[in-house]
Amino acid sequence: MESDDIIAARIGSVLPLLNEFQRRCYLAAEASGLGWGGKSKISTLSGVRRSSIARGVKELASPHIQMGNNKLRQIGGGRKKETTRQKGLIDTVKEIVEPHTMGDPERLLIWSSKSIRKVKEALNQRGYKVCHEVVRQIMQSLNYSLQCNKKTKEGGNHPDRDAQFEHINNKAKEFIANGFPVISVDCKKKELIGDFKNAGQEWTIVKRPVEVNVYDCVDKTNGKAAPYGIYDITKNRGLVSVGISSETSSFAVATIRGWWEEEGKMLYPNTNKLYINADGGGSNGSRVKLWKEELQQFSTKSGLEIHVSHYPPGRSKWNKIEHRLFAYILKNWRAKPLETLAVIVSLIGATTTTTGLVVKAKIDATIYKTGMKISDEQVKKWNIKREDFHSEWNYIISPN
Known part of the structure; x- marks a missing residue:
């Protein structure tokens, strides 16, 4: 399919050669x-x-319809644009919108918190007679657009951020090359258990959506589920423990221990080392x-x-488990109410x-203090050795 730029360029080169009837056709x-x-x-492309x-x-x-039967206006004929008829209209729109403008005005596109209908009402109060469609066209000509928020601010920007990423990457490569396991761990946000709305859309019969509760109030009977995940980077395998208690370090390490007993031992029978990549905060901070x-x-x-x-x-989204495991779990259970723990485990496992x-996936019914x-x-009593590079982020714990 042709891009908008190509179509706009073609229209711009052809329209000046045509009369109004030919232009319409x-x-x-x-x-x-x-x-x-x-x-x-x-x-939009032609104006x-x-x-x-x-x-x-x-x-x-x-x-x-034939061209000969259509009366053609002389050049310059027809109703004039409102911006031509009503002097100062564009400047007045700018004056109304700019005090409420959000974002950086130096950028190509800026956006306004006022709707075009509210701008129209403000113009009417100042004596201009325009409809909301004219306001929309003026706003677009001024490079305004409707935009939603964009998540780009990740928090603190540590000067050694990139160096730590490089450190993790190099060490992970070394472990994988030697046949040692490398796992990425994290706790997903708690999920309400019950007939609550779940984000996303799913194919259903027309006008027969799944009905859920109007209010997202915690069901005291069912409570919340806390999924803690382990992602094996080498084997492309995941294990998620769905807890019903608090998200604690004990819960986090219990999940890691469960992964080692159920899968790690069998997948890496000759290893004596394990490399864990974790976020800087939370239960595995x-x-x-308690984590250590x-x-x-x-x-x-x-x-x-x-x-x-x-x-x-502030760099948790760089953790591989986020986009290699949790992202696909969210896709799999989109628009499906998480009615019970069994439903959650089934959807994760599928x-x-x-x-x-x-x-x-499995349920962890332990109540952690x-x-x-x-x-x-x-x-x-810890047998811990801290590495030379950022010892607070990189360390080795050996058996006592």
């Missing part, structure tokens, strides 16, 4: 060739009103003592030398991709 032909939405697009193009479509379809205490206990019992690297603050992703304190005596 030509633009009508262009619009018909585009199919649904063609008239609106050609109207000709949509109603004129629609008239051209009717004229092309009628066998009785770099500053959480639980990893120490896991290391001692499993005999594994556990290497840990945390992503820099997640697949064309690249061969395999996901297992919150507010647990780690004493200085416990910290002294």
